[in-house]
Amino acid sequence: MTASAKSKQDPIVLARLTGQLGDRETISRRCAALGEVFSEFLPDVFESELGFDVAVTYAGYEIGRFGQLVSGLGGAMALSDCSLRNWSDHYAVICDSPFIITLIENMLGASRDSIEEPEPRTLSPIELDIAAMVFDRISGVLKTAIGDHNGYEPIIGPAYNVEGRKAPADGSEETFAATVKMSVGIGPVLSSFFVVVPQSALLKSTIAPPRAANSARTRKEWSEQLSEQVRRSKVTLQARIKLESQTLDTISRLQAGDIIPFHDAADVRVDVSANGNKLYVCEFGRSGARYTVRVKDTYGSEDELLQHIVG
Numbered sequence: 001m002t003a004s005a006k007s008k009q010d011p012i013v014l015a016r017l018t019g020q021l022g023d024r025e026t027i028s029r030r031c032a033a034l035g036e037v038f039s040e041f042l043p044d045v046f047e048s049e050l051g052f053d054v055a056v057t058y059a060g061y062e063i064g065r066f067g068q069l070v071s072g073l074g075g076a077m078a079l080s081d082c083s084l085r086n087w088s089d090h091y092a093v094i095c096d097s098p099f100i101i102t103l104i105e106n107m108l109g110a111s112r113d114s115i116e117e118p119e120p121r122t123l124s125p126i127e128l129d130i131a132a133m134v135f136d137r138i139s140g141v142l143k144t145a146i147g148d149h150n151g152y153e154p155i156i157g158p159a160y161n162v163e164g165r166k167a168p169a170d171g172s173e174e175t176f177a178a179t180v181k182m183s184v185g186i187g188p189v190l191s192s193f194f195v196v197v198p199q200s201a202l203l204k205s206t207i208a209p210p211r212a213a214n215s216a217r218t219r220k221e222w223s224e225q226l227s228e229q230v231r232r233s234k235v236t237l238q239a240r241i242k243l244e245s246q247t248l249d250t251i252s253r254l255q256a257g258d259i260i261p262f263h264d265a266a267d268v269r270v271d272v273s274a275n276g277n278k279l280y281v282c283e284f285g286r287s288g289a290r291y292t293v294r295v296k297d298t299y300g301s302e303d304e305l306l307q308h309i310v311g
Helices: 003-009 011-017 024-050 066-071 097-107 125-145 199-203 219-232 248-252 302-310
Strands: 055-065 077-084 088-096 176-186 189-198 238-241 269-274 277-287 290-298
Touching (some): 024 125, 024 176, 024 199, 055 066, 066 088, 066 176, 066 189, 077 097, 077 125, 088 125, 097 125, 097 176, 189 199
Antiparallel strands (some): 176 189, 238 269, 269 277, 277 290
């Protein structure tokens, strides 16, 4: 049997011949080189823009099919589908939720001594907006590492919780890929982020450290962008009104159309909350045909309310 005939029957051989699959040693070197670039330049990016130290270290690599590598990372993570013209139509940047939670706590001025390692969880919409900004910084370093001659900017897709990921139907899940694993330390909290890249993109790359001029923006710009992102993100508010106490017997007999009075006889007190945190004390009322609540007091300062809403 000729090599040509065998390659038609063996997808692994065909992938190697067409540059879609590399040997382990080559992929290992490329992943390590990219990990070293992230380790060297991302701490400067975060420090100059955030104003505090963020340690970034290479933590190894893994190879496999694209979809298997992503699903194998587990849950409680944020993911963004990205692309860079003339390099890869699709790569993914993923980070665990404690990374984003801790990052926001630091940006909102929490004391380092008071920060504890958060439990992994699904991220809120605002936290996902911030995750997308982090993915943009990671992709910026990636772009310059694989060649400044590429005049295109990475396209960063919306960040979403990995639990909501749906496998695309274009066959890209079966692409041979590699995961570059990175550890991130913010104070006492150790987190991770990952970049999943098709091996075809790694094999054609000459990875070099980016120029310092491209490695960071100013701290003021990041802070202003973060503040703007937080303030213009939409939040679902919930209003809770206390009703008169009823016996279990009465409650069990309630039917459609029955009425339960409010607890208050005059102005009806309403607690307004977001993300499970109380924000305002309001009174119940009406404006035309619509029911409304009027703010009477708050449960904290503006900064404290922001921290409650983001979490």
